[in-house]
Amino acid sequence: MINRKQICLWVALVLASFRSWAAPPDEGMWLPMLLKQMNEADMQKKGMRLSAEDIYSINKSSLKDAIVQFGGGCTGEIISNQGLLLTNHHCGYSQIQSHSSVENDYLTNGFWAMTREEEKPNPGLTATFIVRMEDVTNQILGDVPPGLAEAERERRVQANIQKVRSQATAGTHYDAIIRPFFYGNEYYMYITETFRDIRMVGAPPETIGKFGGDTDNWMWPRHTGDFSLFRIYAGPDNKPAAYSPDNKPYTPKHHLPISLAGVQQGDFTMVFGFPGRTNEYLPSMAIKEIYEISNPAKIKIRTTKLGILDQDMKADPKVRIQYAAKYASISNYHKKWIGENRGLRKLDAVARKQEQEQKFTQWLNQETGRKNTYGDVLPQFEKNYASLANGITLSRDYFLEAGLGVELINLSQGYVQLAYLLQQNLNSPEAQTQIEKLRSSAPGFFKNYNMPTDKKVFAALLDMYYQDVDRSFHPEIFGTVTQKHKGNWNAYANEVYANSSLTSLQQVNELLSLKPAEMLKRLQRDPAVQLTSSLIENYRIKTLPAYTTLTDQNTLLNRTFLQGLREMMTNKKFYPDANSTLRVSYGQVEGYQPADGVNYAYYTTLEGILEKEDPNVADYKVPAKLKELYQKKDYGSYGVNGTMPVAFIASNHTTGGNSGSPVINADGELIGLNFDRNWEGTMSDIMYDPERVRNISVDARYILFVIDKFAGAGHLVKEMTLVDRKTSTPEKPATKAKAKK
Known part of the structure; x- marks a missing residue:
């Protein structure tokens, strides 16, 4: 007879199992072409008034036709019928920087093109639309038998991918991207159209576009006007064309109307974009490696590097401009990794994954067939991650972060390659091609390079590399440095930078003008080339083979593990990890509780900017x-009852690559621009927590206000389609947050 205690225990186990395996509300990055069968009903239940075909269709214009991958690493959206493109300020930052100088500082002062002729071209910048998606799993895996050796399997898969891509794009100007999903259990093809004439139209000053800076990065409450404007230009047939003054603004199939109604607690929200990378199905051993080894090492290295850059940037305005984008890029994931580790600890992520793995083991032991298929997966994971933890992971992280984190070493890679080609054949076409490549890229590198700063980074990071990585993974040259300089890395830095031909544009141009034989001799004597060659050779021999073997094995294990999970949980809707392909996530506007006794509301206002103002701190200058517009309450049609909304949060599942993604309301209208996540939710790349994960967005009304009232660029607003359904002022903004920095 079952007693009360046993029943309670059974209920607890069922609930625990449900919490472990069921996708929490709003979790997931879903494939647009599968929304009808996977998500439409749930999205409409949560308030969406669109159909799945309104979001993704190949038969009519839909929301997907307004979404672009911007520059390969961000998202953008079309907001007018004249190709006007909206993305984040930090996504357009390198373009803003490239047009800036000490005399004409668009980073500090902002930029607004008042005519089409003033819009600035950006060589190399692209905007890519998705024409359609297709499930090509059968075409890719149809002739790949189970149990095939992984190397042979990959050879067949790649051959099939090339065949399918060629067939899909033959006779068109389109391209095709085919990516693995669920660790290679499925394959999907994206047919793309890429535009290459993208011009800068507008950007607010850093005091708006970067307000809060690195201090507020990944944090909520937030008051950053993180947006910039570009325009797509096309040839006379409205198709992609190389830059030409004769090109015309692109006429899109769809552009997003912009809502003036704003947001309220509980409103449906949808994010449409190109999330970069998540790892939601990792085993506990992988999470332990990230939490205990990899993240702490990378955080330590970047903390040191950022400290050096910050000091030099504050001391010299030219260095500040040169290193502004670099600093922001380095700082971004530095802070993210800190928050990620904090979130993993708070979720007790390793223990929760171990609990899942126990249930998986119980399931596979129920049948001999399951045990034969999946029984070796978890033990092999244990073995592989133990090997990685034995110095391999740390060696790799230090090579990539500390070794290649030095600009001179990073630059020297190309010259190591040149020396190799010259050794093979002094007059080979390959060597000449490499020389021209290095010659053409050198001006851009040295425009944003300060040798004294890099020399400080060199000494600090290589000292850490030497101290923290096991001696068995040291490059041979470390021994030479230890003997010659008695372990003094500053002395070694002085020697390298004084004698290398790669520390200035003049020296590089002189080197590349030499005859091939003399060039080779100079390269072989160059201390930067010698160091870089030693680092690369060491990594290639001691670290990379073992790391590649183990990670390839883990990829195969993950494929099998995830196949087993999907077989075990037939009622669960699985979403694939992000891989820079177009996805939809959805949730609702809502605040959260980051810590005991602390509650954050879901939005901020201009009042909060003035509360944070500090003229002595660059991040908080206004x-x-x-300030004048605030004092006069001159908000035009964008304010609500005397307040100016600035930002809001929602429970959409996002990651890197979603920067610049539109936040869309229940009617398909733009209400915000995604630009960040909250610090407490950065572990969502590995494990989602519905109580704490929030995406942070600029309110569309604040964007319009800055363009129109602040910048006086109302002609841009006139291009847009505004939907005016006014709402009342929310009760309480999430201000008073400066103490949380």
């Missing part, structure tokens, strides 16, 4: 014009 433009005089913005």
